[in-house]
Amino acid sequence: MQILGYTAIGFDLTPWNAYLFLGGVGGWLIVGVLWNDRGLMLIHAVALVVDLSSP
Numbered sequence: 352m353q354i355l356g357y358t359a360i361g362f363d364l365t366p367w368n369a370y371l372f373l374g375g376v377g378g379w380l381i382v383g384v385l386w387n388d389r390g391l392m393l394i395h396a397v398a399l400v401v402d403l404s405s406p
Contacts, residue, residue, distance in 0.1 A: 352371050352372075352374045352375030352378060353371070353372060353375035353376070355371045355375075356368045356369075356371035356372040356375060359371055369402065372402055373399070373402055373403070376395050376398045376399045376402060377395075377399060379391065379395045380392060380395040380396060380399060383395060
């Protein structure tokens with residue numbers, strides 16, 4: 352999903368890139384929880400907060 356977000360940036364699909372990045376980051380956060388991987392959870396939790404707080 353994150354690669355699709357980068358592709359959406361390249362094609363200037365402004366609202367879609369944010370949605371794709373949120374889906375990708377949220378998905379990796381869930382994977383981190385399922386795997387009990389604190390590093391994966393931390394980096395994607397921070398990325399999720401940054402993505403949600405930016406306009």
